[in-house]
Amino acid sequence: MKECKLHYTDSIHYELEQTSRLMKKLTNQLFEKVGITLTMDEYAALDTVSINAGICQRDLAKLILRDRANTGRILDSLEQKGFITRFIDTKNNRLVRKMGITEIGLKELDMINKKVKQYLEGVTKKVTPADVEKVQETLRSFRIELEKTVEFNI
Amino acid sequence: MKECKLHYTDSIHYELEQTSRLMKKLTNQLFEKVGITLTMDEYAALDTVSINAGICQRDLAKLILRDRANTGRILDSLEQKGFITRFIDTKNNRLVRKMGITEIGLKELDMINKKVKQYLEGVTKKVTPADVEKVQETLRSFRIELEKTVEFNI
């Protein structure tokens, strides 16, 4: 069986790409509609910083899967908006720029998270929670496997 | 339960985004390694054209989820490389640019598809086929649902 699954539109890559693209677009539309001043990437970075206090830039870059250059620029913006603070510290005897979320950053994040939660519930309500759970779980192990294969020098 | 799923890194959006990003990167690396001259987007477009002979640009744009401008540029490149031919035709009494795959385009596509198949099998071998199937199926219904919600004027 399955020998005929030779086309791009039948591949899991296609489903991932399309779904991810749609989801990104939907989130952008939501962010604009409810007047969120952050970009999606800034939000993702801020959220990740909030649960990884004192993380350095490169480690954050690995978590949000952007390169160091982009991560730095996203952090510049977040810092300029007052949502994070950056400070010099050492990690393995090396100077690194660590960061943490600020008070107003936390407030902003909570506000966004509440709205995002609402939206996520809306989006996933047509699929059973069990299915969502299953997809998420499988994607995670899938992703872990991919991370081993992909050469990334962040 | 599930009330604590408030963070971005716990969301299905995060898994989708990260997995899609990794998969794209892996595919890019593969394309370069085996000397494929097409970009991933050109490949996706070519494959979609091959199973939708005589499709017009806007309809193709909807299938590959790019806007009309980008789709046109991708097609320019494919045409310039001789992999597709474009011709003027009508659709609902309107002049449109339709297209079809050429002989050498088909050869190129078959060559790439074989290599992609190999690669896909490698990537998914650590997850059970049933799981891949399940994810793909759920993502599809998920995507269909998203398409109803997202405002896209392609």
Add this chain to the structure above:
DNA sequence: ATAATATTGTTGTAAATGCAACATATTTTT
């Protein structure tokens, strides 16, 4: 009939993104 709206494709532009190169500092190798 005329005006307004819709369909299709192209061009221009601004933002995002990745990549390579650079600068600095530290560790490892020779």
Add this chain to the structure above:
DNA sequence: AAAAATATGTTGCATTTACAACAATATTAT
């Protein structure tokens, strides 16, 4: 001790991408 390699962050640039504006034509509304 000197040289090579590694880690971290930044800058510059080229590519990708989306979005808006435009052009041309056809349909629908007034």
